[in-house]
Every structure is written in structure tokens, then in C-alpha cells.
Amino acid sequence: MSDMSKDPTQVEQRDQFKSKLGFILAAAGSAVGLGSVWKFPYVVGQNGGGAYVLVYMVAVFLIGIPVMIAEFVMGRHSGKNAVEAYSHYSKKYKAVGMTSIIVPSVILSYYCVIGGWAIMYLYLALTGKLTGLTPDQYAEVFGASSSNMGLAGLFFLIFMLLAIVTVMKGVSGGIEKVCSVLMPALFIIMIILAIVGCMQPGGFEGVKWYLKPDFSKISGSTFIYAVGQVFFTLSLGMGIMVTYSSYLSKDEDIPKAATITTIFDTLVSLLAGFAIFPAVFAFGLEPAAGPGLVFITLPNVFNQLPAGTLIAAAFYILLIFAALPSAISLLEVPVAYIIDSYHMSRVKAAWVCGIVITIIGIPTLLAYGPWSETKVMGFNFFDLYDYITSYIFLPLIGLATVLILTFSWSKEAVMMEVTNQGKLQFGLKDMWYYIVKWLNPILLVLVSLQSLGILNF
Numbered sequence: 001m002s003d004m005s006k007d008p009t010q011v012e013q014r015d016q017f018k019s020k021l022g023f024i025l026a027a028a029g030s031a032v033g034l035g036s037v038w039k040f041p042y043v044v045g046q047n048g049g050g051a052y053v054l055v056y057m058v059a060v061f062l063i064g065i066p067v068m069i070a071e072f073v074m075g076r077h078s079g080k081n082a083v084e085a086y087s088h089y090s091k092k093y094k095a096v097g098m099t100s101i102i103v104p105s106v107i108l109s110y111y112c113v114i115g116g117w118a119i120m121y122l123y124l125a126l127t128g129k130l131t132g133l134t135p136d137q138y139a140e141v142f143g144a145s146s147s148n149m150g151l152a153g154l155f156f157l158i159f160m161l162l163a164i165v166t167v168m169k170g171v172s173g174g175i176e177k178v179c180s181v182l183m184p185a186l187f188i189i190m191i192i193l194a195i196v197g198c199m200q201p202g203g204f205e206g207v208k209w210y211l212k213p214d215f216s217k218i219s220g221s222t223f224i225y226a227v228g229q230v231f232f233t234l235s236l237g238m239g240i241m242v243t244y245s246s247y248l249s250k251d252e253d254i255p256k257a258a259t260i261t262t263i264f265d266t267l268v269s270l271l272a273g274f275a276i277f278p279a280v281f282a283f284g285l286e287p288a289a290g291p292g293l294v295f296i297t298l299p300n301v302f303n304q305l306p307a308g309t310l311i312a313a314a315f316y317i318l319l320i321f322a323a324l325p326s327a328i329s330l331l332e333v334p335v336a337y338i339i340d341s342y343h344m345s346r347v348k349a350a351w352v353c354g355i356v357i358t359i360i361g362i363p364t365l366l367a368y369g370p371w372s373e374t375k376v377m378g379f380n381f382f383d384l385y386d387y388i389t390s391y392i393f394l395p396l397i398g399l400a401t402v403l404i405l406t407f408s409w410s411k412e413a414v415m416m417e418v419t420n421q422g423k424l425q426f427g428l429k430d431m432w433y434y435i436v437k438w439l440n441p442i443l444l445v446l447v448s449l450q451s452l453g454i455l456n457f
């Protein structure tokens with residue numbers, strides 16, 4: 001959505017959200033993206049499979065849905081951008097809103113590197129470089145192309161430019177509509193990949209590994225990576241859902257919108273796992289391969305299919321289209337803030353933010369090339385950016401969000417908002433309030449202490 005500025009010419013766009021679908025499309029468009037298709041499988045892979053998936057699912061229901069409802073309530077009630085929504089009842093919370101401007105900028109900087117990989121793989125597929133190789137060779141292709149700074153850098157810039165131009169022109173609503181048409185196609189391709197993967201000899205082992213929890217693999221870090229991933233994939237803790245919902249009509253059913261968005265995103269994530277892990281086991285790959293996992297694994301599956309090149313190309317195009325609304329939503333947060341606060345034009349704000357974010361992203365690009373051995377606190381730059389944002393800041397901003405909503409706002413204001421001034425039947429409203437007021441803060445404090453290394457369980 002492009003309608004976060006106070007520019008009066010954007011009023012028309014606000015009206016768009018009077019349609020239920022417009023809002024769900026924007027929210028789901030932001031949620032479903034590389035977080036589900038690229039990140040979820042590799043984090044599952046690094047955290048031992050089924051046990052992680054179980055903890056993740058619990059976190060989706062106990063933290064994801066309640067926090068999303070909280071963000072929608074906060075955004076719609078205040079009707080303002082994220083910084084102002086956080087400080088709606090008390091100015092001292094402005095800092096929380098500010099953090100939620102910086103964090104998406106950092107996330108976008110490495111998100112575009114991965115978006116660039118998707119475009120790069122489209123190029124590799126179309127030039128026949130992904131056809132007829134062995135599993136080892138596919139791993140080499142990933143290593144060689146992601147460390148080729150000219151190539152990966154070029155595609156990083158192209159992806160970034162796509163996001164800048166869309167935000168600059170304020171046409172992201174159109175992109176979301178296009179994507180909503182394309183998403184079912186992505187879903188279908190992933191189902192085909194999952195079936196083909198399962199049919200390979202040894203593929204079923206992957207399904208077992210993915211779904212059967214081995215409880216001995218659960219440790220403190222399982223919780224960090226589950227909760228951080230929930231925030232990342234659902235676009236929470238970043239002011240995005242707060243800002244989108246500030247354009248939401250007063251009679252929209254908030255709990256329902258949050259539940260639909262979450263379920264949709266979760267289905268895509270789970271499906272991505274089915275597309276990846278059978279193939280990982282069938283082709284003798286390493287589940288803990290890290291951020292390259294999807295790119296190393298799937299070409300093996302495409303290779304098994306008639307017209308594999310075509311399906312590969314279609315898959316990468318759809319992946320780019322899934323990633324774009326997410327990237328746009330990330331860029332929109334700082335852009336909207338700059339337009340509001342510095343009265344800058346949309347075009348100028350989009351360029352300023354885009355250029356700054358590109359520069360911030362360079363170290364994450366280099367982490368796959370000349371800086372691969374450069375480590376800070378044991379992480380390369382890519383993992384460092386990701387750890388600090390996804391696993392430290394998102395849960396912390398989430399914590400601040402639920403605390404501000406339940407302790408700084410009156411219960412009555414919150415309850416009136418979530419039930420549309422009493423007009424909506426939300427049977428679980430007391431339970432929801434209890435969860436965001438008590439359970440979520442406790443869980444998020446524990447996870448944050450763990451991710452900061454203060455606790456170690």
C-alpha cells in the first residue's frame with residue numbers, strides 16, 4: 001500500500017481499504033513472501049526439523065495471531081503512522097515507533113539480496129544453466145553465483161529498484177492485486193514440487209524428519225528462532241500492520257482479518273517445507289545448509305520434471321512477485337514516516353530511503369563474497385543483520401506493543417476497538433486480552449533474555 005502519507009491526494013487510496021479484500025490483500029501480501037518460501041525452510045533445517053516446526057506452530061497461535069490483532073487494534077484506533085500510533089496515548093513511547101522505522105530498513109537491506117537471488121535464478125533458469133546437473137553441481141552453482149559480486153550485486157540493485165519505483169509511484173495496491181492472482185499459481189507449483197519430492201526414493205524420510213518432533217532437539221534457541229520467525233513472516237513488530245490498519249474501516253472484523261492472514265501465511269510456510277525436505281533427503285543434501293537451502297534444493301526437483309526449465313522459470317517469477325509486496329511494505333514504513341515528518345515528496349522520500357537502504361545492504365551482499373570470512377560476534381554480516389533484527393528487535397518491539405496496548409491504553413478503549421464499539425461478537429475477546437496482557441509479555445521477555453544471551457536454558 002502506498003497510502004501511508006498524509007498527502008491529501010492519497011485519500012482515494014484510503015478508500016480502497018473500505019473493501020475487505022483490499023486490506024486482507026495488503027496484509028497477506030506483506031506477510032507472504034520470502035519469509036515463508038525461503039526463510040522458514042532453512043530455519044527449520046538449521047533447528048532440527050519436526051521439533052522446531054511444533055514450537056513454531058505453537059508460537060503462531062499463542063503469539064502470532066494475538067500480536068497481529070493487537071497491532072491492528074492499535075493502528076485502526078489511532079489512525080496514524082506507526083510512530084504516532086505508539087505515542088497515541090503517551091508521547092514517551094515515540095521511541096518504540098522510531099525503532100519500528102529503523103528495523104524494517106535493515107531487514108529490507110538484506111531482503112533485497114535474497115530477492116536478487118530469486119531474479120538471478122530466473123536468469124540462470126532461462127539461460128539453461130540449471131538444467132541437467134548433479135546435486136553437487138547445483139550446490140556449486142549457488143556458491144559461484146551468490147559469490148559473484150557483479151552478478152548478485154546487479155540483481156540486488158534490480159530488486160531494490162523494483163521496490164523503489166513501485167513505492168515512488170504509489171502503485172503498490174495494483175501490485176497486490178496482481179500478486180493475489182499469481183499466488184494460487186505459486187501454491188500449485190509448490191504442491192507439484194512437494195509431490196515430486198516425496199516420490200523420489202528416500203523422499204519420505206524427509207517428510208518424517210520434517211513432521212516428527214525429536215524432543216531432544218528442543219533448546220532455548222529453538223524458541224528464539226521460532227518466535228523471531230513468527231514475527232518476521234507475519235510482518236509483526238515493524239509498524240507495518242499498525243500502519244496498514246490505520247486505513248482500515250471501522251466495521252472490519254479485526255480478529256477475523258488477523259486469523260485469515262496468519263493461516264494463509266502459515267499454509268505457505270508449511271507447504272514450502274514439504275517442497276524442500278523430501279528433496280533434501282532424496283538428493284542427499286544438507287538440511288542445515290543455511291540461506292542457500294531453497295536455491296540449492298529446488299533445481300534438483302525441477303530437473304526431474306518434464307518442462308523443468310519452464311516450471312523453474314515460472315517458480316522464480318512467482319517468487320519474485322511474492323517477495324515484492326513484502327519488500328514494498330518494508331520500504332513504505334520509513335518512506336511514510338519521512339513524508340509525514342519532513343514534508344518530503346513521495347518520490348524524493350522513496351529515493352532517499354532506497355539509496356540509504358541499498359548502502360546498508362552492501363555488507364550482506366559481500367558476506368557471500370569477499371567478506372565471507374569476516375565475522376562479528378561469530379556471525380557473518382548477513383546472519384548478524386538477521387539475528388539482530390528478527391531475533392532481538394522484532395520480539396522486543398512486539399513486547400513493547402502488547403505492553404503499551406494493555407498497560408498504557410485503557411482496557412475499555414481496547415475492547416471497544418476490537419469489537420467495533422460492541423457491534424462485533426468476538427467470543428474470545430477476554431482470552432485474547434489476557435494473552436496479550438500477561439502471557440505474551442512473559443513469553444517475549446523470556447525469549448528476549450535468551451536471544452540477548454542473558455538467559456541460557
Ligand code: PHE
Nearest residue numbers: 031033034035036233235326
Ligand atoms: N513477512 C515478509 C515475508 O515473509 C517479510 C517481511 C518482514 C515483510 C518484515 C515486512 C516486514 O517475506
